[in-house]
Amino acid sequence: MVSVNYLVERVAAEKLAKRVKGVQDVVDNIKVKNEKSFSDTEITKKNIIDLEWNLCVSHEEINVKVKEGHVFLSEKVN
Numbered sequence: 001m002v003s004v005n006y007l008v009e010r011v012a013a014e015k016l017a018k019r020v021k022g023v024q025d026v027v028d029n030i031k032v033k034n035e036k037s038f039s040d041t042e043i044t045k046k047n048i049i050d051l052e053w054n055l056c057v058s059h060e061e062i063n064v065k066v067k068e069g070h071v072f073l074s075e076k077v078n
Contacts, residue, residue, distance in 0.1 A: 003031040040066040047071055 004010050010030045017026045038046075043066045051059035065072040 001029055001031055003033050005033050007032050007035060038069075040069065043069065043071060047073075 004013070010028065010032055013030055014026055014028050017023060044064050047064045047066070048059070051057055051062055051064070061075055063074045065074070
């Protein structure tokens with residue numbers, strides 16, 4: 001089994017393999033060494049911090065909800 005340090009490397013390898021001429025299917029058996037899961041609360045906090053630091057976004061008007069690792073952004077309408 002092959003292992004990589006980061007999820008982005010695994011995704012890149014799969015995309016690259018799919019682009020090889022003649023390849024019809026790719027089985028992803030790559031293990032991510034540093035794979036860490038985050039709670040919905042941790043993900044929410046990180047997204048709020050990122051929005052606050054983004055000068056192009058009015059973060060006060062954006063609502064962040066996370067459910068089972070999926071992030072949902074909604075804008076408050078006046």
